[in-house]
Every structure is written in structure tokens, then in C-alpha cells.
Amino acid sequence: DDDDTVSDNELNMMLLRTAMLSAACSMAAAAAVSDLSSFLLRAGVHAKFLPAVLETCDSEMIGDTRGLRVAASHNMLRQMFKPAIALSIERALKEGSDVDVSLAAAQVKELLVQQPIQLPVSLEVEPYWDVKNNLPLNTFKPKAPHQASIVSARRIVGPNAPGEVCHIQIDTGGALKYWEGQSLGVIPPGLSPKTGKPNTVRLYSIASTRYGDDLRGDTVSLCVRRALYWDKERNAEDPAKKGVCSNFLCDSHPGDTVAVTGPTGKVMLMPEHDPKADIIMVATGTGIAPYRGFLRRLFFEQTPAAAAFQGLAWLFLGVANSDALLYDADWQDVAGREPQRFRVSYAISREQSRPDGGKMYIQDRMAEHAEELFERLANGAHIYFCGLKGMMPGITEMLEKVATERGISWETTLEQLKQNGQWHVEVY
Known part of the structure; x- marks a missing residue:
């Protein structure tokens, strides 16, 4: 049918429009990267770290400062960037004004090279290493878990990794105190397909300090591998045998409710009573x-x-x-x-x-x-x-x-x- 046939002239015009659109998109993308680079430098990101920061922004689909604001609103900047860089960006977003580049860069360099980050709150006890009298244990039990919420669930392995691993950040509102080396219990929603009863607790080693990734003691982070089962006979995944809790966590979205218990564990605590110990x-x-x-x-x-x-x-x-x-x-x-x-x-x-x-x-x-x-x-x-x-x-x-x-x-x-x-x- 002649109506369905595209003439050479029409085809050339379509290709030309496509090329023009592609060029315009490329120019817009380049401009966005340029604007983002300028903002990051003004925010105090040292030029040495700028390529890596831009690469992270690209992988996280942050194209401009609006993307940074969204990430900041979900407390994700400190997961994406080095602590000092995240703080510089947060400060620049909040102030909404240019920061002296040389001064800010010097501050970032000093923070990264010479000293740890200053914490906005203190969750230390006296003495700070006293496990016997101060270690928090089983604040929340399976029969009365704490209702927390997901801050973020982010894949942290590359495309060629054998399996998916996610960094899960959970907002506890500061209700659940813990020490490094302890574990958190998570109760996935729903019923067990095997028993027909509510799902039971799964334990995960905590992957953050007691201050959390937000540095205020309001969050706890986990490092979770998505558990999948590969049926060799069918050469396909068997969804009936996948890990209930790991898939729940890796598939979660900001704001989702998650029932947590704990903290538990004494075996993996650091020997802070002996600071000279390797x-x-x-x-x-x-x-x-x-x-x-x-x-x-x-x-x-x-x-x-x-x-x-x-x-x-x-x-x-x-x-x-x-x-x-x-x-x-x-x-x-x-x-x-x-x-x-x-x-x-x-x-x-x-x-x-x-x-x-x-x-x-x-x-x-x-x-x-x-x-x-x-x-x-x-x-x-x-x-x-x-x-x-x-x-x-x-x-x-x-x-x-x-x-x-x-x-x-x-x-x-x-x-x-x-x-x-x-x-x-x-x-x-």
C-alpha cells in the first residue's frame, strides 16, 4: 500500500529531525553536567574528586542540582559520596549561595586526609567501652517489633557481579540503639508459604555505626544479598523458593514500613577496652x-x-x-x-x-x-x-x-x- 511507504525525502527528513533532537539532547546533557560541575566546585568538592563524584551522579541518574536535592531529602548523599563531600553538598544546597572555592576545597581536603568527621550528636557512654553495663540488647522483641521505615534500598555491586547486593537504610526514629557488631532482626510482611503463619524474624549483621549513615543515631543500615533460587532443570528462577526477607528489603521503597527487632549479639563486638589490640x-x-x-x-x-x-x-x-x-x-x-x-x-x-x-x-x-x-x-x-x-x-x-x-x-x-x-x- 502506497500510504504505508516512506519516500526517500521523508526518510531523510525523519533522520535529520532525529539527528537534531539527539544533538539537542546531547547539548542539554552536556550543559547539565557543566552546571553540575560548577555547583560541585562551588560547594567545595575538590577538583581531585570531581570526576568520581560526577561518575556517581551519572550512575545514580542525578543530572542537576534538583537531583541532588531529591537525594538529600532522602538522606542518600552520605551513602553516595565521601562524608566530607556529602556535607559540603548538603551545606551548599541549604545555603543556596556560592561557597568560597579555595576555602571549601581546603576544608574538604583536610577532612578527607587528616581527620574523621565531627558528629552532630553524641551516643557515647562512660566508659565508652563498658559492654557489661551499657550494651543495648533485645530492646524490641518479635512479639512487639518496632515499626520502622525504609529510607533507601540501593544496589551496590556492578553489573557483572554474581548476584545482587543492596545497601538498605532504615529509619528507626532513634528508638533502636545498637553497637557496632550487633545484629538487627527483620520480620518480612505476609505469611510463610510453608506454615501459613506470619513470617518469622531474619537476622542481619548491622552495617553502620551506632550513629547510622545519617550520623544522628536515627537510622540503621544493612548489607543484603538478594536470595534467588535457580532451577537447573527448568533453567529458570523458581520464585517459590526465593528468599522472602532479602527480596522484600531489596525491593523496598522509601517510606515502606518494616518491622524490626533487636539488637542482638555480643560475639562480634570490637575490643574497645584494649585500644592497642589489632x-x-x-x-x-x-x-x-x-x-x-x-x-x-x-x-x-x-x-x-x-x-x-x-x-x-x-x-x-x-x-x-x-x-x-x-x-x-x-x-x-x-x-x-x-x-x-x-x-x-x-x-x-x-x-x-x-x-x-x-x-x-x-x-x-x-x-x-x-x-x-x-x-x-x-x-x-x-x-x-x-x-x-x-x-x-x-x-x-x-x-x-x-x-x-x-x-x-x-x-x-x-x-x-x-x-x-x-x-x-x-x-x-
């Missing part, structure tokens, strides 16, 4: 959650623990590939400004190899430093394990082998570490 942290995947709380308390916030800490904090993290690295920007930031007090060692199994050509797993990375690890443990270091329980056999086998080579009994050494409270395990 802290060795071993994790696979989302097992990094409690260590984010540890390290933010020690290196990102002005706390008594940060001021007193004289040991080495050493993080071992095992993941499948680089896209699965969690909170990497934070660890690189700390490593850059605290090389004497912080170290990070990755085992990236699909990208790194052992000397014999095998895949690099977390026990292999630890084995490279076995002598130093044993020395530090002998001198009072605390070692923590969090993540999949499948990592423990390989690690304990490696430690036993090294102990034998050193002519000591691993069984006796392990028992001594447990008696001294230096051995902390929370695996699932």
Missing part, C-alpha cells in the same frame, strides 16, 4: 557488614574509639570478581590516609590466581600473610570471621597447617584464643 577482619560477600561499622567508627567518625585506637585494622575480603567488591571506595580512602593503622587484602577468585595457578580464595590470601597473622594473634590481636560458613573449613585447615609448620598445636592455640576472647565467629 583487629583482623575476615569476610566473604555480605559478611563485610559488621566491619563497615567497625571501620567507620575507627576511621570516619570522631569517636572515643577512633581517638584511642593504636592497633592495626586489617580487612580480608573474598569475592568472585571486582564488580562484587563491597564499599571498596571507603577502604581505598582509609588505606590512603591511614597506611599505618589500616590494611585491606582482597581475594578475587575469578580474577586472581595462586602461584600454582588455582583460584585465589580467602584462605589463600591469608596464607600469604600467615606468619604475620600468627605473630599478631600471639600479641593479642582479635580475629573476626563473618560470611558464609563454607569459608571456615579452608581457613582453619590453613591455620592448622601453618601452626604445625611452626611446631605448635593448633588445637591448643585455638582454645587459648577462645579463652582470651580473641576468636569471634558469626557465619551462616
Whole structure:
């Protein structure tokens, strides 16, 4: 039919209009980026950090200052950017006026390089390390949970990561106090398909300090892997077997109600009573959650623990590939400004190899430093394990082998570490 045929002239005109529209969109996008860059510089973002900040804005679909305001209204800026940068942006948005660039940049640089962030409130007790008398426990129980609300649920792994991991921020209104290393209970809505009864509590290691990502003590954060089940026979996901709670959290939206319980747990607390003790942290995947709380308390916030800490904090993290690295920007930031007090060692199994050509797993990375690890443990270091329980056999086998080579009994050494409270395990 001739009416359905596009002539060459009409086709050329359509292509021309499309090209003009594309060019206009590109110019508008470029202008938006230019305006955003100017605002960020005026807000005090040091030029050194501007490309990374713009890259984050692009990935978070923030095209202009309006996008920044939306993110700020949902308390998301401090999840996206380094603390000092987030504060500079928040201040500029609030003041609505230009900030002296050189002064603001100097302030940002000083905050990032020399000192942790000053907290607007204090949630410390006296003495701050007194677990026996001050540790909050089971404030809210399953029969009477606290009704909190979702602030944000944000994917924090790259596109090639094997699975989805989300950073979940929950607003408790300050009603739920906790310490770093404790766990939070979440009760997903609905009924269990197996029992027909209301869903039960799922425990998650807390991934924020007691001050929360809002730094005011009103929120708690979790690091959650979306649990899915792949049916090999059907070559498809089986929605009937997916993780109820993890999917609820990862699919949640700002303002959604979430029932929470706790806090629970004493096993994974930091040894703040001994600020000279080294802290060795071993994790696979989302097992990094409690260590984010540890390290933010020690290196990102002005706390008594940060001021007193004289040991080495050493993080071992095992993941499948680089896209699965969690909170990497934070660890690189700390490593850059605290090389004497912080170290990070990755085992990236699909990208790194052992000397014999095998895949690099977390026990292999630890084995490279076995002598130093044993020395530090002998001198009072605390070692923590969090993540999949499948990592423990390989690690304990490696430690036993090294102990034998050193002519000591691993069984006796392990028992001594447990008696001294230096051995902390929370695996699932």
C-alpha cells in the first residue's frame, strides 16, 4: 500500500529531525553536567574528586542540582559520596549561595586526609567501652517489633557481579540503639508459604555505626544479598523458593514500613577496652557488614574509639570478581590516609590466581600473610570471621597447617584464643 511507504525525502527528513533532537539532547546533557560541575566546585568538592563524584551522579541518574536535592531529602548523599563531600553538598544546597572555592576545597581536603568527621550528636557512654553495663540488647522483641521505615534500598555491586547486593537504610526514629557488631532482626510482611503463619524474624549483621549513615543515631543500615533460587532443570528462577526477607528489603521503597527487632549479639563486638589490640577482619560477600561499622567508627567518625585506637585494622575480603567488591571506595580512602593503622587484602577468585595457578580464595590470601597473622594473634590481636560458613573449613585447615609448620598445636592455640576472647565467629 502506497500510504504505508516512506519516500526517500521523508526518510531523510525523519533522520535529520532525529539527528537534531539527539544533538539537542546531547547539548542539554552536556550543559547539565557543566552546571553540575560548577555547583560541585562551588560547594567545595575538590577538583581531585570531581570526576568520581560526577561518575556517581551519572550512575545514580542525578543530572542537576534538583537531583541532588531529591537525594538529600532522602538522606542518600552520605551513602553516595565521601562524608566530607556529602556535607559540603548538603551545606551548599541549604545555603543556596556560592561557597568560597579555595576555602571549601581546603576544608574538604583536610577532612578527607587528616581527620574523621565531627558528629552532630553524641551516643557515647562512660566508659565508652563498658559492654557489661551499657550494651543495648533485645530492646524490641518479635512479639512487639518496632515499626520502622525504609529510607533507601540501593544496589551496590556492578553489573557483572554474581548476584545482587543492596545497601538498605532504615529509619528507626532513634528508638533502636545498637553497637557496632550487633545484629538487627527483620520480620518480612505476609505469611510463610510453608506454615501459613506470619513470617518469622531474619537476622542481619548491622552495617553502620551506632550513629547510622545519617550520623544522628536515627537510622540503621544493612548489607543484603538478594536470595534467588535457580532451577537447573527448568533453567529458570523458581520464585517459590526465593528468599522472602532479602527480596522484600531489596525491593523496598522509601517510606515502606518494616518491622524490626533487636539488637542482638555480643560475639562480634570490637575490643574497645584494649585500644592497642589489632583487629583482623575476615569476610566473604555480605559478611563485610559488621566491619563497615567497625571501620567507620575507627576511621570516619570522631569517636572515643577512633581517638584511642593504636592497633592495626586489617580487612580480608573474598569475592568472585571486582564488580562484587563491597564499599571498596571507603577502604581505598582509609588505606590512603591511614597506611599505618589500616590494611585491606582482597581475594578475587575469578580474577586472581595462586602461584600454582588455582583460584585465589580467602584462605589463600591469608596464607600469604600467615606468619604475620600468627605473630599478631600471639600479641593479642582479635580475629573476626563473618560470611558464609563454607569459608571456615579452608581457613582453619590453613591455620592448622601453618601452626604445625611452626611446631605448635593448633588445637591448643585455638582454645587459648577462645579463652582470651580473641576468636569471634558469626557465619551462616
